[in-house]
Amino acid sequence: MTSARKLPRSFYDRDTILVAPDLLGKLLVRNTPEGPRIGRIVEVEAYLGPHDLAAHTSKGLTPRTRAMFGPPGHAYVYLIYGMHHCMNVVTEPDGTGAAVLLRALEPVANLSDNTRGPGRLCxxxxxxxxxxxxxxxxxxxxxxxxxxxxxPKIATSARIGVDYAGEWAEKPLRFYIEGNAYVSRVPSRKTPANP
Structure with a gap:
């Protein structure tokens, strides 16, 4: 791996719509006794806070969402279907309730090839x-x-699996690196984010 610089707190303490695409191409690093596990972030989804009906914080402050309402630059990890973990990166000032879901990684070091989708990523x-x-x-x-x-060349689409959120389900809040083989799913219709 070439030299890399850890992102500062100020990177996360911004509007979620800015942080989400800026995470693409960055490296998720977890140091372990066996060596660092490193993956390049290639797909994310933005969740904008309590007014976003697809966000967990739309139900208010609960024991589950406490971290998502917390300060920026922290992990919000939860379980789906009782077996798959998903990880979000908390954004914006303390109390906002916004975060970015990490959906897929491109393996860089000490990772299996099965990193497409938030559960497999975790x-x-x-x-x-x-x-x-x-x-x-x-x-x-x-x-x-x-x-x-x-x-990276970034494209957007509607988020995946949030049909319950009404009009919020169609908002183009999923960002991914166009053409990357590790993106979990390429939608039938997409919108270029930066031509």
Whole structure:
């Protein structure tokens, strides 16, 4: 891996619509006794806070959503279907209730090839509920930017699996690197985010 710089807290303390596409191409790093597990983020979804009916925080502050309402730059990890963990990156100031779901990684170091989709991503990285609320500015689990990395070509689509959210289900809040083989699903209709 080329040299990389850990993202500062200020990166996360911005509007979620800006943070989400900016996470694409960044490296998710978890240091383990066997060596670092590293994956390049290639697909994300933005969740904008309590007014976003697809966001967990639309139900208010609960024991489950406490981390999502917390300060920026922390992990919000939850379980779906009682067996798959999903990881979000908390964004915007403390109390906002916004986050970005990590949906897919391109393996870089010590990862299996099965990293398409939020549950598989967490399994490959070894992320579970013990990382709930984890500070992503720590030294053992963080997101970094490769020095000299080129900006990826980004496309957008509606988010996946949020049909219950009414009009919010159709909003183009899923961002992915166009043409990357590790994106979990390419939609039938997409919108270029940067031509």
């Amino acid at each position: 399994k490959a990285m070894g992320i579970d509920k013990s990382y709930y609320g984890h500070d992503l500015c720590s030294d053992d689990f963080f997101i970094a930017e490769e020095q000299g990395a080129q900006s």
